[in-house]
Structure formats: C-alpha cells, structure tokens
Amino acid sequence: MANGGGGGGGSSGGGGGGGGGSSLRMSSNIHANHLSLDASSSSSSSSSSSSSSSSSSSSSSVHEPKMDALIIPVTMEVPCDSRGQRMWWAFLASSMVTFFGGLFIILLWRTLKYLWTVCCHCGGKTKEAQKINNGSSQADGTLKPVDEKEEAVAAEVGWMTSVKDWAGVMISAQTLTGRVLVVLVFALSIGALVIYFIDSSNPIESCQNFYKDFTLQIDMAFNVFFLLYFGLRFIAANDKLWFWLEVNSVVDFFTVPPVFVSVYLNRSWLGLRFLRALRLIQFSEILQFLNILKTSNSIKLVNLLSIFISTWLTAAGFIHLVENSGDPWENFQNNQALTYWECVYLLMVTMSTVGYGDVYAKTTLGRLFMVFFILGGLAMFASYVPEIIELIGNRKKYGGSYSAVSGRKHIVVCGHITLESVSNFLKDFLHKDRDDVNVEIVFLHNISPNLELEALFKRHFTQVEFYQGSVLNPHDLARVKIESADACLILANKYCADPDAEDASNIMRVISIKNYHPKIRIITQMLQYHNKAHLLNIPSWNWKEGDDAICLAELKLGFIAQSCLAQGLSTMLANLFSMRSFIKIEEDTWQKYYLEGVSNEMYTEYLSSAFVGLSFPTVCELCFVKLKLLMIAIEYKSANRESRILINPGNHLKIQEGTLGFFIASDAKEVKRAFFYCKACHDDITDPKRIKKCGCKRLIYFEDEPPSTLSPKKKQRNGGMRNSPSSSPKLMRHDPLLIPGNDQIDNMDSNVKKYDSTGMFHWCAPKEIEKVILTRSEAAMTVLSGHVVVCIFGDVSSALIGLRNLVMPLRASNFHYHELKHIVFVGSIEYLKREWETLHNFPKVSILPGTPLSRADLRAVNINLCDMCVILSANQNNIDDTSLQDKECILASLNIKSMQFDDSIGVLQANSQGFTPPGMDRSSPDNSPVHGMLRQPSITTGVNIPIITELVNDTNVQFLDQDDDDDPDTELYLTQPFACGTAFAVSVLDSLMSATYFNDNILTLIRTLVTGGATPELEALIAEENALRGGYSTPQTLANRDRCRVAQLALLDGPFADLGDGGCYGDLFCKALKTYNMLCFGIYRLRDAHLSTPSQCTKRYVITNPPYEFELVPTDLIFCLMQFDHNAGQSRASLSHSSHSSQSSSKKSSSVHSIPSTANRPNRPKSRESRDKQKKEMVYR
Secondary structure: OOOOOOOOOOOOOOOOOOOOOOHHHHHHHHHHHHHOOOHHHHHHHHHHHHHHOOOHHHOOOOOOOOOOOOOOOOOOOOOOOOOOOOOHHHHHHHHHHHHHHHHHHHHHHHHHHHHHHHHHHHHHHHHHHHHHHHOHHHHHHHHHHHHHHHHHHHHHHHHHHHHHHHHHHHHOOOOHHHHHHHHHHHHHHHHHHHHHHHHOOOOOEEEOOOOOOHHHHHHHHHHHHHHHHHHHHHHHOOOHHHHHOOHHHHHHHOOHHHHHHHHHHOEEEOOOHHHHHHHHHHHHHHHHHOOOOOOHHHHHHHHHHHHHHHHHHHHHHHHHHHHHHOOHHHOOOOOOOOOHHHHHHHHHHHHOOOOOOOOOOOOHHHHHHHHHHHHHHHHHHHHHHHHHHHHHHOOOOOOOOOOOOOOOEEEEEEEOOOHHHHHHHHHHHOOHHHOOOOEEEEEEEOOOOOHHHHHHHHHOOOOEEEEEOOOOOHHHHHHOOHHHOOEEEEEOOOOOOOHHHHHHHHHHHHHHHHHHOOOOOEEEEEOOHHHHHHHOOOOOOOHHHOOEEEEHHHHHHHHHHHHHHOOOHHHHHHHHOOOOOOOOOOOOOHHHHHHHHHOOEEEEEEOOHHHOOOEHHHHHHHHHHOOOOEEEEEEEEOOOOOEEEEEOOOOOEEOOOOOEEEEEEOOHHHHHHHHHOOHHHHOOOOOHHHOOOOOOOOOHHHHHOOOOOOOHHHHHHOOOHHHOHHHOOOEOOOOOOOOOOHHHHHHOOOOOOOEEOOOOEEOOOOOOHHHOEOOHHHHHHHOOOOOEEEEEEOOOOOOOOOOHHHHHHHOEOOOOHHHOOOEEEEEOHHHHHHHHHHOOOOOOEEEEEOOOOOHHHHHHOOHHHOOEEEEEEOOHHHOOOHHHOOHHHHHHHHHHHOOEOOOHHHHHHHHOHHHOOOOOOOOOHHHOHHHOOOOOOOOOEHHHOOEEEEEOOHHHHHHOOOOOOOOOOOOHHHOHHHHOOOEEEHHHHHHHHHHHHHOHHHHHHHHHHHHOOOOHHHHHHHHHHOOOOEEOOOHHHHHOOOOOEEEEEEOOOOOOHHHHOOOEHHHHHHHHHHHHOOEEEEEEEEOOOOOOOOOOOOOEEEEEOOOOOOEOOOOOEEEEEEOOOOOHHHOOOOOOOOOOOOOOOOOOOOOHHHOOOOOOOOOOOOOOHHHHHHHHHHOOO
C-alpha cells in the first residue's frame, strides 16, 4: 500500500492526517505526539509498520503509529487523544441520531395518536348507545364528569394553541420582531459559513481547546441561537413531520449537534458545516422583508443567483471533505490535499463542461458525487446562467434613481417624450437669454429613448437626465424625487389621432402625481378646451399656487382670432414668448428688420421706487426712451388681494411700491434696468447699459431678496412683498374699472341680455342652426364685406377642434356691437352641427354648407371683400404621412390665391349706392383721414386676400408661397409665410411650457391678450354648463368691458401722417402715448418697403418693438394697444343696442377713440352702417 495518499505530495507518514496526508503540515504535531509515547508502544508501532512497506526510518527516526489507527494532529496543550485516532464517526453519529431519533419519535407519536383516536371513536359510540338505553335520568348523572373532562382538554388545547400562535408570530415576517429575528438568523448563518471558510484552511479533524479557540466559541454561540430558533420553528409548525424533513431543518441537524460534540471531545471536525451555504437560498426573501426587492424581475434574479451560488458552494464543501479525508473502505489512504477554493474552482469548470484536468477528484466518493453532480449541475448551469444573463441584460438602462444636488432645483418632464418634443423644449428652456438656468431637467418615460434622443440627452448631460418609468407608478415617482421637484411638466402629443384620449392620459398623469404629492406644481399641455374642466375635479389642483393647463386649441385659435383683428399679431405674440437668438444680417432686406424684432422676448421685473407715484404712461415713456425697455402691462392686486394683469391701464393709475411690470426686451439683463433705475444716480445717463445697481437705500424686501425675472411667482407663493396690500398699485376713485361711465349706465337694460354673465363677451339667446344657414344665393344677396370667412375641413368622424375658442375673441365685450365682424363658416354641415352647441350664443355668425375647395362657395361669401380668411382642418391628425397632414389646408390656400375677381367695389358703386360697403365713400364722415384709415383698394386677385392657414407639419410651410426662396430645412419662424402672419403652426406653442415655468404671469398675459378675456371663473362656468350664460347688465359686468384691445393704425392718413414720411418710431410712440393713451409695440410693414423702386407686392411682415430711431414709411401699419371708448358705441347706428346716432365726443380725444380695431390693409373700410341699415334683415347674427 502506498504511503501519503498521493494528493498532497507528502513522502512520509501513512494515512490522511489532517490536511490530506502532507508530512509538512503534520510533522511537528506528529513528532510532538510521538515523543510523549512510551518505549513499548514505540517498538510495537515499529514492528507493525515494517510489514506495510512504509519504512519510515528513511524519513524520520521517530516511529509511526499503526496504519489502521489514523492519527490527527495533537499537542501537549490540547491532549484530546494520546493515540491520535480520528473520531469523525462521533460527529456524524450525533447528527444521524438526532435526525432519525426525532423522526422515529414523530412517527411513533402519530401512530399512537391515530390508535388513540380510533379507540376513542369506538368507545364514544358505545357510551352514546348506553346513554340512550339507560334513560335521561342516568344520562344526566354520567354527563357531568364527561363535561368536566372535556373542559380540561379544551383548556389544555387552548394553552397549546396560544403558545403555537406566539411562536408563529415570532418567526414570521409580519411583525417587526419577526422580521428582525428572521434577518438575524440569516445573518448568523452567513457568519457561521464565513467561520467555515476560515476553518477550511485547517485539517479536517484536529484537537481544539474550546476555551482558547475564539472561532469555536463564536460558532458555539451561533449554534445555540440556531437551536433556540429551531425550537420556535418546531412549536409553530403545523405538520411536524414535514418540518423535520425541511432543508433548513436538515441543515440544523448536521451543523448544530457536531458543535456540542466538539466541546465535549476537545476536537473539531470540519464535516458538514458547509451545509450552511444552503441558507443563501432565502436571500431573496430577506431582501423582500427589508423592502429592497420590489419588482418581479429583481426577485427572480436574486432567486436564481442565490440557488446557483448556494448549490455551488455546498457541492464544493462536500468535495473538499471527501477528497481531504479519503475513502473509508480504503482506510482513508487515497486522500489528497485540496483547499476549499480549489474545490469551488473544480465545481465551476465541471458545471461549465470545460474540465481542464488540472484539478480532479481522486477518491471514489468524490468521483461518484461528480457523476451525479455533472447531471444536475450541467442542467442548472445551462438553464440558470442564460436566464441570469438575460435578466441582467434586460435590466433598464435608465432604471436608477435621481440623486438631488444640494442647492440646485430640478423639474420632472413626462408625457409625450420624443426627439422633436424634447429638442424643442430644451432649445427654449436652456436658451442663453435666460441667464444661468440652475435647474436640472429629469425626463421620465416608460419607453427607452432611441439613439437620436439618447444622443440629445448626452449632449446636455450636465443638465438633463432620463429615467425609464411611468408617472402612474408611485415607485417611479419616488425614483425621480417628485416630492422635492420644483415642478412637473407634462407634454402632450399634438399630432395624435384622438385628442380626447390624449387629454385623458395627461389628466390621469396629473391625478397620479397629485395623489402622490398634492403640493407639487404641475404645468400640463391640453389639446381640447372642454377637457380643461376635468382638471377642476382634482381636489389638489390649484391654479392660484402655480398649477397651469396650457390648452393648445384655445391658444392656437385665439392667436388666429387676433390675426383676424390685427393681421400678423399671431406671429408677433408667438415670437415674444419664444426664446430666439439674435441673428445679425448686414444686407438691407426685410429679414434684417424682422430678425431684430424676433430676438425680443417677454419678461417681468419689479419696478424701481423711482417710479412710485407716476402714471402708467409716464413710466412707460420713461422706460422706452431712457431704459430702452417696452412696458406693456403691470400686475394689479385689488383690495380683496386678487391679482389682475392690466394691459396699458391708462393715466388714471399711479404706480405704487413693489409693482410688477411686464416688459418686452431682448434678454433678462436689460430688464434689470427697471429695477436698478435711480433718479438721483441715473437721471443724466444716456447709455442704458450704464444703469446698474447703485448704493442708494432701497426697500428692505429688495435688499434681502432681489426679484428675479425668471420666477416672480415663486416669491409670491413664498410670502414676498407682493402679498402686502400696500405693495400693489391702487386705482383712483374715478377708475372706470370700478365705476362705469354714464353712457354705460344709460345702456343698462334689465330686460335685455346683451353680454354673458361675466360681462366679458357679447351674447345672444341660443339660436337653432337652421336659422343661421345661408344658401349661396342668400349669401350673395347679403353682400358681405369686412367679415371673417372660416374655411373648415371636417366630417362626422373628425375630432372637434373647438371653434368656440376662435369666436370668443371676436366677440369680446370691449368691442362695440357695430364693430363686431360678421363670421361666416364654410364647411361640412355635419361637422358644424357638432360644434354648434358651443356657438349658438354668439351674435353675427352664419354658416354656408359646402366645401372650402369650391370657388362658387367662396365667391358666394365675397371672400375678396373679407377682412380675413381662416383655413382650418379637423382631419389633420388622421393621416400617418406627416407631409400629407396639411394637404387640405394647402390646397384651399392655393385655390384662393389663384382666384380672379372683378372690380367689385366699382360695380357696387355703379349699381347701388345703398349697397356700397361703408367706408368706401369718400364723402362719408367715418372715412375721414383723421381716423388714420385708408380706402379699400379693389382686389382683383386672390393673392391679395388676407389669409391665415393653420399647419400641423412645420415643413409644409414651403408649399404656401410659391414665390418665396425659403429652404425646406428652414425653421418655421424664419420662413416668409410665418413672418408675414399668413401661416400658424401649433408647434410654436411648445415654448409656452418653459415660459410658464419661469414665469406663470406670462401665460396669464398671453391668455388675456388672445382669448378676449377668458378667466378661471369663466372656465369653471363653462365646465358646468358647456355654454356661456347670459346675464343682465350691471355696473360690475359693464366695468369688465373697460379693458385694452389690439388695433392697427395706418400712417398714410390721420393724426400721425406727419410722422409716416421719414419720422422716428420713438416720436410716434411718445405722441400716441401722451395724446391718446395708446401704446405702440410693433410695425406691420410691406415686404418691399425698403426697396427704392415701387413694388406690386402687398405682403407685409412683422417688426417687434423697433428702436426709438427706427425710420417709418407711409405704408406702415402700427400695432397698438388702445383704450376702450365708452362713447364710440353711440356715434353710429347699432343693429342691436340702439337705432339712433349721437354726436357725443370724448374729452380726451374724439379722433383716437374712433380708430377701429383692425386696419389690415390700406384703404380698409371701417364702417358699414349704410349696408347694415338697408340689409339688416339679411344679416344673420
């Protein structure tokens, strides 16, 4: 028989001593042991060893023990066995006796219990029969002891049940104590496994002194705890037999008893302690108890990993045991020295079917185990590893959590997240004109971004982060720290086929976010106006605290409606709230002046104390002349602390401390001049760039916290100066906002409802749609002129676009009844019937059933005499090809432009003076040049008809003008149709999201300008009734009419004609403001006005806020904000309000209040009472 067992490389010593037969590992302990032996035992050992071919005298002079008496390393300090014999069987026997003994007791108990139950059942039947036979008297006597016995048994069962329930609570994870206990058991099991890893470097069996071995003491303490926990589990178990056969119970059987044997025998056996690795299977349960694992994928991944690793480590422990011990039938002589981690390596290369052969099993037990392990391990490796890799690979790349940066705010953007929507949002939000935007943008979307969108995020990685998730999931909201976010912005899909479904999705997002954190500020986009009412149903929705809904249909149609009153205004307003970089052009072209105006934006800033006590026109003039700023409005807070934005309020209002002004400027730094201005320090400064903060004493509020142009609303919510009653501008007692004029009081008629209940819009009793339908012949006989033609494409299945939002600004009450433009809808009657419920309360509305592509229908409504032709489509989002979404609108626009007309005005004048549209006759007093209007030239071609076309796809703007040279890749705002105000796309409203976030007053101002006076109170009323309610005229409702409106002023004739020929825009600005309280803010100029040679082109473009020295030309039209004239309604006949005329005039200026609200082209007619008087029976209101 060979010596040393081969595996460890030992050359002397027989048997598997400790670490696998290595003489180097055991020699010192063996020598020490042998020196203590007596002479007789030495001689006997020598004689017996000579017959086994070991010849130990060649390696050592000390004699070896017998081969069958296997030795273990012993020392004088730990004299566990003087002969050095192994006692592994004692350790194993303790575990086997515990397991099989307990199993036998459980089975015996079950057998006895079964027999007892059978016997009791039979005895019970016999006693019951005896009771029946013996009679009731005897039965009463025998029942008493039986009842007492049953009560005793019940009491015993109740006590046992209580103990069982207590034990169940202790080991369950339903209570805090149970969770702590479960986690502690798992942690101690891992600790015991770590001790095993440490001890695996020692021999398999060795003598240990319990009082000196620190690891043995710790292991003993752990196993005492495991024993107590085992007792709790046993008590709580319903089925003791199955509990005894559980994996965790088997682990305790083979790990706990050997520790007590170790203490008794003063020796340790590595044995089956590796079974503690099986506790790793419960790792996922522990993580779930700690609320760390929440998703199914993470739970499954941890389950697979824990099963794989625990099986791997357990199998490696068994190989380590048998290979270092050897086969028992070989007298443990075929062992080899393998470390535990070499066994781990061996099992891995075996499972993976690689099998390098550098490490392999030599014992029969090891090889037999490897045969079966290859079958199971290979199956587990082939199934678990790919699934683990798949789960790890499928983990969301953007599935982390946002880490808030101290001192830096963040916002959450969700909803419709695409490359187009995100790029448009970031381009405006991170624009350089906003100064330093110290806000981090967190995008949350349930779909991972594509490569283009991912590249966009990487380009802005310092300020942008993306996380994959849904705002409908509270877990995802917690990931993006929605509770600490400054605001949440929800983007809508403007091109969806079902707008109502998109709005419903965004409303659900609002509900989810508000349910998670009611105080979060939300700014959401809505597509349909009627869906805004659903937001009012959310209890935590509060527009006073900054929550805003940007209704795209409301604003889009409102912009278009304002273009009907002042052509080009939609372009100017869209450019004002969009952040555009200044593009300098040296050539003297129309683009040069247009782009200079495009660089202007709208800002807010608190006014300096130097302006206190001055009237609004005075401050406005000072800002424009000296500070190079255009102030158009201020915030007014009434006595009941309700804020209102007053646009060009007039000279009756005096500025008070802390007044917030609205400015048009090129960047935020310029607006700071209004706050820093000091009369003592800056009065003699001519260069506005030198106006900076001076050392003069200012208000404590401004010293502590200088106001920001970015978010003054924040200061209002945080209790800033704006909450003080004394900080708001106060109206004088004679303020017409509070007290109506005498003419208004005279017009009060308690029996006639002329306006809606809020007094903001003209109103009439509901009309049936049949009463407003015109045939072609009726429309032709009406001789419509100065009206608005709305060409609408739609059918029964088309989504409603909300035509009420187009009509409401045209029916604002700050127009007198005779100034209202007649509105004629040309389109499908089926579609218009669906819209009519929201239109039947507005006067002067007619419908011509037909199609906008029919020239006969267009000629019937006198499209060549209209003030504006609006082209809309309700079918745009039903087409997948984006380039074809605007095909109907483009075809209608080109169709109108190609039409030819006769000299309609000359024909009318020759046939009947009565049919001449008012304002065309030079003898008419209303056509006097003092009104600043020009005569209407005869339109003979459709190119000169004022048209505004709604587009969905920005790139389709290139098809509207065939004579422009715009590149297809040119941005919309740089194209000629948009600059001229003949095209409008909903995409320009994307900028309102960021503009509203930085300053929600901007949205209020825009909404006030374009909707004609829609308020949150009106929206709540419409949400209840879906229609305007008529109201009687009262001083309060009539006071609402006194608000500013947009108009266009011609310079060729009128009071400003002297400035039209080479005058300065600044002089015009000052004269209009001082004389008429009229605030000018832009120019609508002929495209070729800069050319020295005359041009036949009638196209105009917009110039926003030109500088003071800007030179005017006679053909310019001036955008201005003019006051409401209380007396203008009595100067001419009105079809509804009065039938008489009055020659009353205004004390301020009779001429300026007679300037009409629209002057789209030279010679546009201003008055049409001659036609209205003779044909009033054919005007459909």
